[in-house]
Amino acid sequence: MCEKGGERVTGPDVAELVARARAGEPLAVGRLLSLVEAGGARGRQVASALADDGGRAHVVGLTGPPGVGKSTTTSALVAALRARGSRVGVLAVDPSSPFSGGALLGDRVRMAEHAEDPGVFIRSMATRGQLGGLAGATPQALRVLDAAGCDVVLIETVGVGQSEVDVVALADTTVVLLAPGMGDGVQAAKAGVLEVADVFVVNKADRDGATQAVRELRHMIGLGERGEWRVPVLRTVASRGEGVAELVAALDAHRQWSDGSGERERRRVARAEAEIEAVVVTRLRARIRDAHGAAGLPDLAKRVVAGELDPYAAADELQPGLAEPG
Amino acid sequence: MCEKGGERVTGPDVAELVARARAGEPLAVGRLLSLVEAGGARGRQVASALADDGGRAHVVGLTGPPGVGKSTTTSALVAALRARGSRVGVLAVDPSSPFSGGALLGDRVRMAEHAEDPGVFIRSMATRGQLGGLAGATPQALRVLDAAGCDVVLIETVGVGQSEVDVVALADTTVVLLAPGMGDGVQAAKAGVLEVADVFVVNKADRDGATQAVRELRHMIGLGERGEWRVPVLRTVASRGEGVAELVAALDAHRQWSDGSGERERRRVARAEAEIEAVVVTRLRARIRDAHGAAGLPDLAKRVVAGELDPYAAADELQPGLAEPG
Numbered sequence: 293m294c295e296k297g298g299e300r301v302t303g304p305d306v307a308e309l310v311a312r313a314r315a316g317e318p319l320a321v322g323r324l325l326s327l328v329e330a331g332g333a334r335g336r337q338v339a340s341a342l343a344d345d346g347g348r349a350h351v352v353g354l355t356g357p358p359g360v361g362k363s364t365t366t367s368a369l370v371a372a373l374r375a376r377g378s379r380v381g382v383l384a385v386d387p388s389s390p391f392s393g394g395a396l397l398g399d400r401v402r403m404a405e406h407a408e409d410p411g412v413f414i415r416s417m418a419t420r421g422q423l424g425g426l427a428g429a430t431p432q433a434l435r436v437l438d439a440a441g442c443d444v445v446l447i448e449t450v451g452v453g454q455s456e457v458d459v460v461a462l463a464d465t466t467v468v469l470l471a472p473g474m475g476d477g478v479q480a481a482k483a484g485v486l487e488v489a490d491v492f493v494v495n496k497a498d499r500d501g502a503t504q505a506v507r508e509l510r511h512m513i514g515l516g517e518r519g520e521w522r523v524p525v526l527r528t529v530a531s532r533g534e535g536v537a538e539l540v541a542a543l544d545a546h547r548q549w550s551d552g553s554g555e556r557e558r559r560r561v562a563r564a565e566a567e568i569e570a571v572v573v574t575r576l577r578a579r580i581r582d583a584h585g586a587a588g589l590p591d592l593a594k595r596v597v598a599g600e601l602d603p604y605a606a607a608d609e610l611q612p613g614l615a616e617p618g
Numbered sequence: 619m620c621e622k623g624g625e626r627v628t629g630p631d632v633a634e635l636v637a638r639a640r641a642g643e644p645l646a647v648g649r650l651l652s653l654v655e656a657g658g659a660r661g662r663q664v665a666s667a668l669a670d671d672g673g674r675a676h677v678v679g680l681t682g683p684p685g686v687g688k689s690t691t692t693s694a695l696v697a698a699l700r701a702r703g704s705r706v707g708v709l710a711v712d713p714s715s716p717f718s719g720g721a722l723l724g725d726r727v728r729m730a731e732h733a734e735d736p737g738v739f740i741r742s743m744a745t746r747g748q749l750g751g752l753a754g755a756t757p758q759a760l761r762v763l764d765a766a767g768c769d770v771v772l773i774e775t776v777g778v779g780q781s782e783v784d785v786v787a788l789a790d791t792t793v794v795l796l797a798p799g800m801g802d803g804v805q806a807a808k809a810g811v812l813e814v815a816d817v818f819v820v821n822k823a824d825r826d827g828a829t830q831a832v833r834e835l836r837h838m839i840g841l842g843e844r845g846e847w848r849v850p851v852l853r854t855v856a857s858r859g860e861g862v863a864e865l866v867a868a869l870d871a872h873r874q875w876s877d878g879s880g881e882r883e884r885r886r887v888a889r890a891e892a893e894i895e896a897v898v899v900t901r902l903r904a905r906i907r908d909a910h911g912a913a914g915l916p917d918l919a920k921r922v923v924a925g926e927l928d929p930y931a932a933a934d935e936l937q938p939g940l941a942e943p944g
Contacts, residue, residue, distance in 0.1 A: 568929050592894055599669050602666045605666070
């Protein structure tokens, strides 16, 4: 089933929705995802009801520069995972903007083949302006999908920047996709994605330069500090399903390694730390933005622009009692 | 002059450094940039000393997918701006990582031609793990460069994700670079960069597909909501300097329009709001991360992972007294 964000929820209470989601009812899953995206009091109710969930599904993050074929690869992975009977969730983490909305929806058409499959939950998550940002909403959405019985959740990012890297780095297994001739490894290194990869995929590997891209990546992996997990560099042509079985095998192998080594537990704790912090920061941001009167944020900002106040002094006025770190 | 981050500062006090920076002394500018990057008490001293600065330099943000030639374009812009006698600052906003460090430095070699020029200040800013992130450190660095007499400051991002878009969107003028055959407009739209562009540049315009890329962009601009500023779509071959004069002219035109229309003032206030908020959030984060004992963040995160606590309840324990927004 395929559900878009922003849905108004009325009617059934959270406990009932959770029970129905646990039974795998797509509509209930979609409504819970809407509630965690919206946050606030009902988001909190969902979190409370799902505190016990999470940890079952294998969370796989996919990132890489625009144009490498992330959506196509995600869709091919869904097909392969469904073929072996896994239930699959897909979170497509998109920058939210009215302007790009059309393009996004168009692209999601690729996932249409899975839209009617009751064993697949697909969700586009808006992030710009999102309360708590990616770090806040993503873990809650993971818990919903976990409760719904997903064996694997794929988180696909659209951009490739700091926020996106931060999110996929918190997955159990992070896949970094590249394509030949797209600026190659050095450009990806610049985006900071190389060091978060558990698995590299050179997609569109039927194009010129694939062998060189693989060689470059292997060289770069050799340069960096790595743990005991040996990062594989795979080749795929996702649009034809080539190499996808090998990718699934690599994901399984990493899951097994990270379960045994304690790495998965370590990342889950890091994810929870980021999540708690996001809740606190979201609350603080709301308090700051809601402040009215002479000490309100817009007024303070104008005084900073006018040179009457430096931003630290403005922060003192806005939220007294917090000291400078360091 | 070219200065790398992380320098230890000892010796001269902030007031002396500020006086020397105002006289254009490169070493003093570099030290002040180190202080604002490090934050803390001395960062605050710098902010206080520079409260009056900012607003003179024209702040130009450059973003776009990896591989479109942002560094080459930045370097070509510096040359063109120097040729007409402008003092120029360059902030290259990079994800900080030991793994990608080598690649980054290699790439900065392109800027080497400007390294000995006393009218050019170049700085790579680390962002990962940065206190306050991009929104916190960038405006302070802008103030330092303003005080040093820069007429134009170019902010070049490396990734193209949410954080990067947020930063360049706060520039006086935002340039979005694309290149033919790099996934084109739709892919850029997915990264959320289209709607923040004041000027589009199709770089590497001597390649196949440039005309199509320009046409696509013009079509997409037509679809979106635009103000009275007519977003130009330029073609450049930055590596040969082609189209760079036209780009400089477009930057000047946008500066003039935004000064006259109040748009520049509006963005400066938004930048100051983000900056004040970043100071407050940084302080709160530090308090959270420094909390010890049973209610410390790592302990709470473990309890969330164990299912004993939901993240909202954990946030209550960590920082009581903040209510849920909404």
